[in-house]
Amino acid sequence: MPVHNSIRGGTFHGQVVQAGTAHVTVGARPPTIGGLPPLSSVFTGREQDLADLRTLLTPDGPPIVAVTGLGGIGKTTLAIAAGHALVAAGRVSLALFVNLRGYDETPVEAGQALDTLLRALGVPAEHIPPDPETRATLYRDQLAKHDRGVLVIADNASTAEQVRLLRPPSARHRLLVTTRETLPSLGAHLHRLGVLAPEAATELLDSAVRAARSDDDRIAADPETARRMAELCGRLPLALRLAAAQLVLDPHLRPEELADDLADGADRLDLLHVDEIGIRLTLERSYRRLTPDLAELFRLLALNPGPDISTEAAAALIDRKPREARSLLARLAGTALIEQGAEGGRWYLYDLVRDYAVERGQQTPESDAAVRRLLEYYASTAVAAEAWVDAPAGTADPDSFRDRAAALSWLDQEHANLVAGVHGAAATGHPDLAVVLSAAVAPYLSARWLRRDEALAVTTAGLRAARAVGSPVVEASAWSNHGLALDQARRYGEAVEAFHRAADLSGSIGDRSGEATAYGGLGNTLRKLDRFEEAVSALRHALAIQREEGDPRGEAMMSVNLGSLLSEIRRFDEALALLRRAGDLCRSLGERHGEALAWVNTGAVMRSLGRHPESVEALDRARDLFHGLGDRFRTATTTEGLGLTLLSMGRYEDAITLFEDARAVFEELGDRDGEGVAWRDLGSALRCLGRFDEALAAQRKALAAGRELGDREREAGAWSEIAELMEEEGRSEEAFAAHQEAIRAAAAATARGGEGQALSRFGAFLSRNGRPEEAASAAEKALDIVRGLGDPHLEARALNELAEIYDELGRQLEGIRALGRARTLFQECGDPGGEVMTLSNLGSALTSLDRFREAADVCREAIGLLQAAGDREGEALMRAALGSSLRAAGAAAEAEEAGARERAIRAAVAADTPGT
Numbered sequence: 001m002p003v004h005n006s007i008r009g010g011t012f013h014g015q016v017v018q019a020g021t022a023h024v025t026v027g028a029r030p031p032t033i034g035g036l037p038p039l040s041s042v043f044t045g046r047e048q049d050l051a052d053l054r055t056l057l058t059p060d061g062p063p064i065v066a067v068t069g070l071g072g073i074g075k076t077t078l079a080i081a082a083g084h085a086l087v088a089a090g091r092v093s094l095a096l097f098v099n100l101r102g103y104d105e106t107p108v109e110a111g112q113a114l115d116t117l118l119r120a121l122g123v124p125a126e127h128i129p130p131d132p133e134t135r136a137t138l139y140r141d142q143l144a145k146h147d148r149g150v151l152v153i154a155d156n157a158s159t160a161e162q163v164r165l166l167r168p169p170s171a172r173h174r175l176l177v178t179t180r181e182t183l184p185s186l187g188a189h190l191h192r193l194g195v196l197a198p199e200a201a202t203e204l205l206d207s208a209v210r211a212a213r214s215d216d217d218r219i220a221a222d223p224e225t226a227r228r229m230a231e232l233c234g235r236l237p238l239a240l241r242l243a244a245a246q247l248v249l250d251p252h253l254r255p256e257e258l259a260d261d262l263a264d265g266a267d268r269l270d271l272l273h274v275d276e277i278g279i280r281l282t283l284e285r286s287y288r289r290l291t292p293d294l295a296e297l298f299r300l301l302a303l304n305p306g307p308d309i310s311t312e313a314a315a316a317l318i319d320r321k322p323r324e325a326r327s328l329l330a331r332l333a334g335t336a337l338i339e340q341g342a343e344g345g346r347w348y349l350y351d352l353v354r355d356y357a358v359e360r361g362q363q364t365p366e367s368d369a370a371v372r373r374l375l376e377y378y379a380s381t382a383v384a385a386e387a388w389v390d391a392p393a394g395t396a397d398p399d400s401f402r403d404r405a406a407a408l409s410w411l412d413q414e415h416a417n418l419v420a421g422v423h424g425a426a427a428t429g430h431p432d433l434a435v436v437l438s439a440a441v442a443p444y445l446s447a448r449w450l451r452r453d454e455a456l457a458v459t460t461a462g463l464r465a466a467r468a469v470g471s472p473v474v475e476a477s478a479w480s481n482h483g484l485a486l487d488q489a490r491r492y493g494e495a496v497e498a499f500h501r502a503a504d505l506s507g508s509i510g511d512r513s514g515e516a517t518a519y520g521g522l523g524n525t526l527r528k529l530d531r532f533e534e535a536v537s538a539l540r541h542a543l544a545i546q547r548e549e550g551d552p553r554g555e556a557m558m559s560v561n562l563g564s565l566l567s568e569i570r571r572f573d574e575a576l577a578l579l580r581r582a583g584d585l586c587r588s589l590g591e592r593h594g595e596a597l598a599w600v601n602t603g604a605v606m607r608s609l610g611r612h613p614e615s616v617e618a619l620d621r622a623r624d625l626f627h628g629l630g631d632r633f634r635t636a637t638t639t640e641g642l643g644l645t646l647l648s649m650g651r652y653e654d655a656i657t658l659f660e661d662a663r664a665v666f667e668e669l670g671d672r673d674g675e676g677v678a679w680r681d682l683g684s685a686l687r688c689l690g691r692f693d694e695a696l697a698a699q700r701k702a703l704a705a706g707r708e709l710g711d712r713e714r715e716a717g718a719w720s721e722i723a724e725l726m727e728e729e730g731r732s733e734e735a736f737a738a739h740q741e742a743i744r745a746a747a748a749a750t751a752r753g754g755e756g757q758a759l760s761r762f763g764a765f766l767s768r769n770g771r772p773e774e775a776a777s778a779a780e781k782a783l784d785i786v787r788g789l790g791d792p793h794l795e796a797r798a799l800n801e802l803a804e805i806y807d808e809l810g811r812q813l814e815g816i817r818a819l820g821r822a823r824t825l826f827q828e829c830g831d832p833g834g835e836v837m838t839l840s841n842l843g844s845a846l847t848s849l850d851r852f853r854e855a856a857d858v859c860r861e862a863i864g865l866l867q868a869a870g871d872r873e874g875e876a877l878m879r880a881a882l883g884s885s886l887r888a889a890g891a892a893a894e895a896e897e898a899g900a901r902e903r904a905i906r907a908a909v910a911a912d913t914p915g916t
Contacts, residue, residue, distance in 0.1 A: 036095045036153070039084045040077050042207035042241075045200020052191060053082040057151065057174045058091070062189035064167065066157075066177040069193035070336045070350060071103065071282040072238025075178035078193065079153050082176065086151055092174070093148035096120050098166075102158025102179065103285035110165045114139050117152065117166070132165060140169035149173050158289065160186040180286055182334040194339075195350065201230035201240055208244035218247060218255050225255040232262040233272070234351045239279055242272040249274075269355055283356040286337055295360075297328050298337055300370050301349060302357035305424035306417030308341060308348035313417070316377035317370050346413070371424075375433045378414070378421045382440035385411050389444065405630040411444050419445070422458045422465075431465035435474055438462025442481050452488045459485040476505035476514045480521055487525045490711060492750050495525045513554070516545035520558055523565070530753040530789045532569050539565060556585035556594050564601045567608065570793040570829040575605050596625035600638055607645045610833065615645040633674070636665035640678055647685050655685045676705025676714055683721060687728075696725050706745075713754040716746035720761045732769060739765055756785035756794065760801055772808040779805050796825035796834055803841055812845050819845065832865045836874065839865075843881060852889035856882055876905040 056065050067075045083095035098116045100108045108116075111132035118128050118135065121142040129135055143150050149172040157163050157179040163186060168175050177188060196204065205226055206219040219226045233239035243262065247253055262268050269280040290298060300317050301309060309317070315325035329347050333340050338347050349357060361367055384400035388407030401407040411418070418441045425434035438458050445455035459482040466478035483498035499522035506514035523538035539562040546554035563578035579602045586594035603618035619642040626635040643658035663678035683698035699721045706714030719742035726735035739762040746755035763778035779802040786794045799822035806815035819842040826834035839862040846855035859882035866875040879902040886895035 036083050036087070036097045037080055039081055041211055042204055043077055043081050044203050044207060045196040046074065046078050046081070049078055049191070049193060050081055050085065053078070053176070054085060054089075054091075056189060056191065057082065057086060057176065059149070059171055061174070063171065063173075064163075064175045064177065064186060064188040065191060066179055066183060066186065066188035067191050067193055068179055068182060068336060070236070070339075070353065071180055071286055072236050072279060073193050073195065073336075074237035075193055076155050077237065079155060079176050079178050083151055083153055091149070092151045093146050094121075095151045095153065097153045097155065099155045100157045100162045102156045102162060103282075103289065107158055107162065110162055111135060113154065113162065114165060118142065136165040139165075143169055143173050147172070151176060154178070157181075157183065159183070180336040184334075195235035196230075196237060196240070198227060198230060198235065201233070201235040202226040204237060204240045205230060205244050208241050209247050212248040213251070216247075216251070219244075222255050225259050229255060229259045229262060232259060232268070232351075234353075236279075236350065236352060238277075238282065239272050239352055242274055242277065242279065245274045246271065268352065269359070272352070279352050280356060280359075283337070283353060286335055287356070287360065290332075290335065290337075293328060294332050294335070296366070297325075297332055298357055299361040300366070301338065301347070302354050302361050303367060303371050304374065304417065305420035306414075308346045309417070310346050310413070313374060313377055313414075314347065317374045319370075319373060368428075371428055372430060372433075375421055375425050375430055375437070378418055379425075379433045379436040379440070381410065382414075382418055382437055386440045386444060408630055411441075415441070415445070419454050419458055422461050426461050426465045426468075431468040434465035435462055435469060435478060438465065439477060439481055442485055446485065446488045452485070456482075456485040456489050472505050472509050473511055473514065476502045476509075476511060476518070479505065480514065480517050483518070483521045483525070487521065487528070490709075490750070492525050492529050496522060496529075499525065512545050512549050513551070516542045516549070516551075516554060516558070519545070520561060524561060527565050527568070528751060530751040530791070532565070533790050535565055536562070536569075552585050553589055553591060553594070556582045556589070556591065556598075559585070560594065560597045560601060563598075564604070567601060567605045569791055570608065570831060572605055572609055572830060576602065579605070592625050593629055593631070596622045596629070596634065596638075599625070600634075600641060603638075603641060603645065607641075607648055610648075612645055612649045616642065619645060632665055633669055633671065636662045636669075636674060639665075640674070640681065643681060643685070647681070647688070650688075652685050652688045656682060656689075659685060672705045672709055673711070673714075676702045676709070676711075676718075679705065680714075680718060680721065683725075687721075687725060692725055692729055696722065699725065712745045712749035713751060716742045716749065716754045716758050719745060720758055723765065724761070727765060727768070735765060752785050753789055753791070753794070756782045756789070756798065759785065760798055763805065764801060767805050767808060772805055775805045776802070776809060792825040793829045793831060793834070796822040796829065796831075796838070799825070800834075800838055800841055803845065807841075807845055807848065812849050815845050816842065816849075832869055836862050836865050836878075840878070840881070843885065847885060847888070850888075852885045856885040856889060856891075856894075859885060872905050872909050876902050876909070879905065 053065065053067070056062060067079055069075055080097070083097065086092050087095045096117055098108070098113045098120075100113055102108075109132075111130075114132060114135040115128055118139055119125065121139070123138065123142060129138065150168070152166060152168065152173070152175050154163050154166050154175060154177045157177050158181060160183045163175070163177055163183070166175055175188075177183070177186070182190060195201075202219065202223065209216045209219050229243055230240065233243050243258065246258055247255065258271075261271055269278070272279045273281070287295065287298065297314070297318055301314065303317065304313065311326045311329060312322050314329060315322040318325060318328070320328070329338070329340075332338050333347065337353060338349050340347055381400070385407040388401050388404045389411070401410065418437060422434050422437045422441065425431070425437060438461060442455045442459050442462070445458065446452060459478070463475075463478040463482050466475040469475075479498050479502035483495045483502060486492075486495035486498055499518050502518035503515055503522065506512075506518055519538045519542035523535045523542060526532075526535035526538060539558060543555065543558040543562055546558050559578040559582035563575045563582065566572075566575035566578065579598050583595055583598035583602070586592070586598060599618045599622035603615045603622065606612070606615035606618060619638055623635055623638040623642065626638055639658050640662040643655045643662065646652075646658065647655040659678050659682040663675055663682065666672075666674035666678055679698045679702035683695045683702060686692075686695035686698060699718050703715060703718035703722065706712070706718055719738050723735045723738035723742060726732075726738055739758070742758040743755065743762060746758040749755065759778045759782035763775045763782060766772070766775035766778060779798065783795070783798040783802055786798045789795075799818040803815035803818040803822070806812065806818065819838050823835055823838045823842070826832075826838055839858050843855045843858040843862070846852075846858060859878055862878045863875055863882065866872075866878060879898050883895045883898035883902065886892075886898060
């Protein structure tokens with residue numbers, strides 16, 4: 001008999017099968033991935049983000065998590081990966097996915113999204129109510145049936161309203177939203193997604209290319225170009241995939257060709273487009289949702305010359321108050337079209353977004369006025385900051401910055417914008433602002449961060465702009481600024497020419513202040529060329545102008561420069577008088593920076609005079625002043641000088657500590673020159689302690705720094721130090737080769753003083769190693785070079801070294817003549833220590849010729865100098881030499897008297913020495 005059944009009510013998921021008897025085997029229900037798209041085959045670089053989401057999407061975590069970020073940054077791929085991971089781990093029983101298409105022309109409404117989700121939950125279409133609120137009730141009922149929880153992924157939301165009805169009904173369910181907005185009214189926990197790390201970006205490129213052809217190794221075979229491509233794509237996953245697609249479409253396209261094409265910002269957005277997918281289209285969808293004021297802000301931000309912009313600069317750009325600009329920037333950041341810096345108060349656009357903003361900005365008539373406002377802000381604020389950094393206390397505008405440290409901090413933050421602003425101002429028809437910016441920024445770049453290439457580029461642009469302005473005063477100032485930058489770049493010949501141009505222009509229009517500045521720069525550069533007399537003349541001329549013009553600050557700073565130069569050529573009395581005057585002037589003006597410079601140079605003079613306690617005191621004062629001013633560079637250079645004083649005092653361990661401290665600061669500041677000097681001096685201190693391997697390693701690092709900078713004089717000095725270390729370790733052949741390298745490097749240097757020193761040290765090496773003829777040749781060449789420098793002290797030392805070699809060769813008469821000249825030079829320099837050394841050598845030469853009475857007379861003269869200096873140990877040694885000469889001359893009684901005086905002095909010294 002047929003069976004007639006009627007089934008009504010309930011929920012039907014398919015056809016109903018009727019049977020008299022039905023046998024059904026029901027197994028354990030596996031995890032369901034209802035509606036969840038497959039995991040991307042090239043998911044990479046998001047391991048930490050995925051781990052963070054897995055931590056957040058737990059019963060103890062927030063009910064709603066929103067992954068936010070720029071379109072194309074990989075939010076959807078990450079959300080899908082999180083869904084797969086949670087289902088695979090059994091953390092949820094079901095993962096659902098709905099694309100809300102929030103940036104399409106017709107976004108998915110909440111009711112449509114609920115329809116999709118209810119179908120995925122197994123509800124037939126005919127049982128889904130039409131009203132969104134009723135659908136939401138049914139949706140919550142369906143979720144409640146899943147005890148182990150459901151993860152709902154709402155992708156690409158643009159408003160909170162699209163997502164509001166999708167909120168889960170209990171703590172065991174989770175809603176994961178991806179959006180370009182922050183959607184504050186949603187109350188979600190935000191997880192901001194950034195661009196990929198460099199390694200992950202290149203890995204994605206390689207994976208995307210290999211996904212089409214597994215043996216395609218074009219990316220892997222050229223890692224440098226791959227890294228370049230990744231950067232040109234902004235490390236944005238969508239852009240990287242689109243770039244890879246270009247390689248897939250054309251198997252003969254080389255990565256370097258594509259990278260070159262991508263480097264053209266004007267065409268980059270066109271290249272990153274395949275079929276209906278492209279960066280421009282993605283950004284267009286975000287841009288068209290902006291309100292008019294946000295759209296204007298977005299367009300104008302692309303006009304900023306540097307990589308990021310402060311709230312205050314943005315306010316100037318859009319002609320709004322800072323608080324209004326801050327609000328607009330925050331709202332724009334909420335759309336993910338711009339990003340806020342980690343510390344707040346600064347904002348930036350990814351490169352591809354900037355390309356798009358530039359396109360949009362080209363259609364905007366307000367651009368020219370906005371650029372002018374922005375550049376005026378940078379110029380006026382840079383001038384105010386430089387005034388705080390460089391001006392005497394109390395003369396800077398107190399309304400501009402809180403203090404000098406704040407001014408330096410602003411310059412540090414804005415330096416990239418300021419450098420780019422100089423070039424931008426010159427290129428966009430604002431040469432007057434380019435001149436102002438260049439003059440304000442160049443000294444900072446040279447002195448604060450030692451970005452010498454940037455300083456040179458800035459002053460070059462400033463000079464071109466000054467010529468466009470057509471003012472001789474402006475052009476003269478620009479030539480002086482350019483001269484300073486050339487000097488910093490070690491292009492001394494060009495710097496001399498630039499300062500001459502500045503001086504001539506200033507003089508022709510009666511600009512005395514500009515003339516003094518030019519001559520001051522000229523003197524400092526001539527000094528580096530070892531043209532000492534010309535340098536002294538230039539600085540004296542500049543100082544005279546400063547005094548005539550009644551400029552006490554200018555007089556003080558010029559006195560410091562001249563005092564430092566006179567100290568270098570050992571005119572110590574004149575140097576100290578100038579430095580004392582400079583220090584007094586600076587203290588009266590409240591100019592702590594100038595006062596610190598005066599103390600630094602005073603410390604160097606005292607070290608040269610052997611007055612070490614006074615040197616330490618002066619350098620400690622300078623270091624405290626620089627530290628208080630926040631000037632880390634000059635604090636480090638002063639620390640280096642203090643280390644040299646302690647080295648001269650035999651306090652080697654303390655000196656090593658100071659050299660290492662200074663080197664660490666130089667390294668942090670990126671100052672390879674300072675770092676190289678610190679390595680050199682550290683090597684010298686280590687050598688004094690017999691730590692030869694460490695000393696050699698330090699000198700090799702000094703050598704590397706010199707080579708990197710192209711400073712052949714520093715390179716030569718390092719080679720000479722290495723040579724002497726090699727010699728001390730018995731490696732004579734290597735020492736000889738190192739000396740040869742030192743001479744070659746010094747001969748290629750701009751200044752000739754280094755070559756003289758290298759030859760002199762080589763001559764001493766040859767003499768010590770039994771090669772006196774070659775030693776004499778090297779020493780004679782060194783003397784010729786030194787004589788041409790006009791430095792009497794160096795000449796005197798070279799004469800002494802040559803005389804010693806002549807003595808070895810039996811050419812005592814030539815040696816005696818050389819020593820006589822050396823003594824006269826030391827007397828002219830006011831160097832009694834050098835005179836004593838010369839007299840000692842002269843006594844030895846006279847003794848070797850059996851001219852014992854003359855040798856005794858020389859010893860007596862040396863004793864007088866040693867007594868005046870209070871050097872009792874030196875006096876004892878010289879009295880011993882006197883006794884030997886007298887005995888050889890047959891004057892036994894006088895010799896005995898000299899011996900007795902020697903013993904008495906030694907006894908007195910022993911009595912005064914603790915522990916003796």
